[in-house]
Amino acid sequence: AKFTRINQETCIACGSCGACAPEIFDYNDEGIAFVLLDDNQGIEEVPEDLYDDLEDAISGCPTDSIKVSSQPIELQEI
Numbered sequence: 001a002k003f004t005r006i007n008q009e010t011c012i013a014c015g016s017c018g019a020c021a022p023e024i025f026d027y028n029d030e031g032i033a034f035v036l037l038d039d040n041q042g043i044e045e046v047p048e049d050l051y052d053d054l055e056d057a058i059s060g061c062p063t064d065s066i067k068v069s070s071q072p073i074e075l076q077e078i
């Protein structure tokens, strides 16, 4: 299983992740990314058919703000 979450403290609103994985990531009014699946809580499993998109987004983020884990991602971990 994979869970993902954006570190909104380090996201610089570059806009890459939502282009790579539009079914996983979207942006708030300031352009800061969040995970659509669970409102950036890191608690909803990423569907397997989106794993490739997720990997593209992770490798394309210039600030390494996309966290991924095999476990639900708690707030304090990012």
Ligand code: F3S
Pocket: 006, 010, 011, 012, 013, 014, 015, 016, 017, 018, 031, 032, 033, 057, 060, 061, 062, 063, 064, 065, 066
């Ligand atoms: Fe932010 Fe990285 Fe996406 S900087 S907009 S999380 S690609």
